[in-house]
Amino acid sequence: MNTDMLYHTIFKRKSIRKYDESPLGESMLSEISNFMLELEPMHDHIKTEIKIVSRYDIKNLTPIKAPHYMIVFSENKKDYLTNAGFMLQQMDLFLSSKGIGSCWIGMAKPNKGALKSSELEFVIMLAFGKPIESLHRAHVSEFKRKNLNEITNIMGMDELFETARLAPSATNSQPWFFIKDNHKIHVYCVKTNAIKAVIYEKVNKIDMGIAICHLWIAAAHLGKRLQWEYNESAVEHSPKGFYYISTLHITA
Numbered sequence: 001m002n003t004d005m006l007y008h009t010i011f012k013r014k015s016i017r018k019y020d021e022s023p024l025g026e027s028m029l030s031e032i033s034n035f036m037l038e039l040e041p042m043h044d045h046i047k048t049e050i051k052i053v054s055r056y057d058i059k060n061l062t063p064i065k066a067p068h069y070m071i072v073f074s075e076n077k078k079d080y081l082t083n084a085g086f087m088l089q090q091m092d093l094f095l096s097s098k099g100i101g102s103c104w105i106g107m108a109k110p111n112k113g114a115l116k117s118s119e120l121e122f123v124i125m126l127a128f129g130k131p132i133e134s135l136h137r138a139h140v141s142e143f144k145r146k147n148l149n150e151i152t153n154i155m156g157m158d159e160l161f162e163t164a165r166l167a168p169s170a171t172n173s174q175p176w177f178f179i180k181d182n183h184k185i186h187v188y189c190v191k192t193n194a195i196k197a198v199i200y201e202k203v204n205k206i207d208m209g210i211a212i213c214h215l216w217i218a219a220a221h222l223g224k225r226l227q228w229e230y231n232e233s234a235v236e237h238s239p240k241g242f243y244y245i246s247t248l249h250i251t252a
């Protein structure tokens, strides 16, 4: 996969909510289907299935009307939501780099027929199509995001963490926090109260995969490799108000 093209898109992408409702052309759809086969999982032992459906195949609670929707189904295993976020964010960036608009949609479900088309659990979807609003941001200052010092206490790695800072998240909650421990980076997610957790716990774990995807792409751009593991001690040392997601290593 050419992640460099995705890297540059991180700094200008935005959610597109206004679409030309006519379908994309066959050649663009086949280019998208080909890229779908290239998506890298964060955890390759988790089985996933990704499908493109039309707006008649979904129940959408948002006013967004796109001609196409990409639906992720997954085995329900530890880290499956983060894995889905990691995978589909590669597609979000790819579409934007190709002049196609997209928007993550938490407030929609496949209809009965589409649900039955996979044996795996429905996770999340991405609306996409030809935008009828501006596709890109002209400058990073147009992103409404937290400052770097609100998402990490790590100094000297701004180029890397800037990409996580710009990552999209459900309701723009930006639930991530990154802590350095020697050569490792521990990734944590904000805990929500019991009422909010009903909705947010699922989407927040997807958000975490999106931010890790941006870090993985940024590491590749810097000529490095990002790898991850589960670190028991980092779980025990979770900062107050956060829960543990993963531990990242940057290798040459």
Ligand SMILES: Cc1cc2nc3c(=O)[nH]c(=O)nc-3n(C[C@H](O)[C@H](O)[C@H](O)COP(=O)(O)O)c2cc1C
Binding pocket: 013, 014, 015, 016, 017, 062, 064, 103, 104, 105, 106, 107, 108, 124, 143, 167, 168, 169, 170, 171, 172, 203, 206, 207, 210
């Ligand atoms: C998991 C997830 C679910 C989302 N669900 C919705 C949604 O249902 N409706 C919507 O309009 N935007 C949705 N969004 C888009 C976010 O609101 C958007 O990414 C965030 O506000 C940041 O804006 P930006 O993507 O333009 O940078 C979702 C984003 C994520 C990551």
